[in-house]
Amino acid sequence: MLTRLNCIMRKKNIIHIHPLFAIMILLAIPSGFVIQALMLFGIVLLHEFGHVIVAKKYGYEIDKITLLPFGGMAELKDQSIGFHPRRESSIAIAGPAVNILLIPIGYIFTRSPLFSSYWNSFFLINFWIFMFNMLPALPLDGGRIIRAIRAREIGYEHATREAYQMAIILSVLLFCFSVITFVVGKPHLGAFMLAIFLFVGALTGRKKVRLETMQFLRNKHQNYPVTNSITSLAVSASASVRDAALRCSPDRYMLFYVLGDTGEIMGMIDESEIATAVFRGDWMKSMEELLKELVR
Template sequence: MIKCGGIRWSIHPLFIIVMLASAVTGYFAELLTLFILVLVHELGHVVVAKGFGWTIREVKLLPFGGVAEVDEAGGITAKEDAIVAIAGPLQNVWMGALAWGLGVAGIWDEAWAQYVGQANLMIALFNLLPIYPLDGGKLLQALLSYMMNYYRMLIWSARLSLLFSAMMLLGALFPLIGGEGIQLNLFIVGTFLLVSNWTYHRNIPYLFYRFLTHRSNQAEDVSEQGKTVSPIIVNGKQSVLSVAKLFNRERYHLVYVIGASSTGLQVLPEGRIVDGCLSGLNPHRAVSELFS
């Protein structure tokens, strides 16, 4: 592990396994090239994220890209998340084009230029698969954020990621039907993604509370900036947590509570709902109790 620019950079054990296998089989030059391509891919994410003011604590390099740990996770807009996600594959586009150009110009051996070009294509396309934490998985989350509330987005992105990870594993095992061996690299990566997304699915309650923590920190800024808010109409008997689960990542809300008192209708800013979840009191109590 090294620290550069305030970011810890480390190599995931999965990448180390691939390195050792490549060294044994005599493909070390190809592996070194792959490492450089993955590093530049991840630097694309880091540079754009830094441009948005994100605080990146650590980046773990994997054979197909990297996983970044950021302080703002849960408080990032879908637009920013999508731009940062696509920045990685775009690095592979220009590197692949450069390799092709060097091959055509005769500066690089044609076979080597073809290998580098294909490696970039493979990394870019693989990362665009709709599986979290791949770039495609983050793009999927950004898209779902415009279609549903944040909690449902977490649920559905996890479900779809698990589905596609399982399909990848089946694809790795498919050659067995014809009496051939499994596609080992695909099997290893598919297993890693399946386990990662199973953990992600189990951690959804924690991820949701992290989202609420960011909403709490942003509530004052929203009121000061006079941003437009979206209404949510709920029954006073609904729990505070169930109301919070209706919050959309891209919007800020005023909560209209029916039957909260004899007056029939009362209004709560979303900050009161968030505080009701984070205060340490029972988040399953009725939302009408926030008026007492």
């Protein structure tokens, strides 16, 4: 593990501090919370190294590590990690797992009279970083775990949009909470910054979802064979190719049974045929039209 961390640290400009984190550190100096700020920096760095170690185990190269006050973002050179639910969930849970290991250490030492206040801060920082990162919203770790689970059920794009929608809802709730704390005279800067981060991240991410879906379909059908896990789904003849494409899952091969107006089976279209139609631009073509083309 130490060898992997040394290799990462030797890379130039791989670790970046987000402006929000830089502002928090600067505010900590006149406020007398320098030790807590340095503690937060170290804990966030360890959190990110948890992600990095598991990512390296899967063979991914790390492009950049951005440190935030409530966690961070370890960006991979291979952007297809979301297309592999098991890998994405394993890498996502690794960061919070580091905090889980550190929480009892902090709790035990809070009982000690030696530097008990600092150990109390150590415990609380780990606890809140864990809680924030497990929120079920992209781009947080909890959102990646939820997407990995939901993608198998409702398709990659639907699961991604769902996680971003949750981010927007949570950002509004956190913003309202931060306003209330300001009004009562106990402002919570962390909640405000997380609200802004989630809202901006969700709006930015949603703009890229359709492109990611195209990349997902291309990546899946170029690099991975048909799996043993095959799922069949009945769709209306009037449904579009787009509707079918959005139901494609990362680790399941889809078979679409096209149903007529009376419920009779008109035919079957497999996932590769859907992907081919998508790549030639037939997003809005009906399943009935595509079926007729295929049986000619």
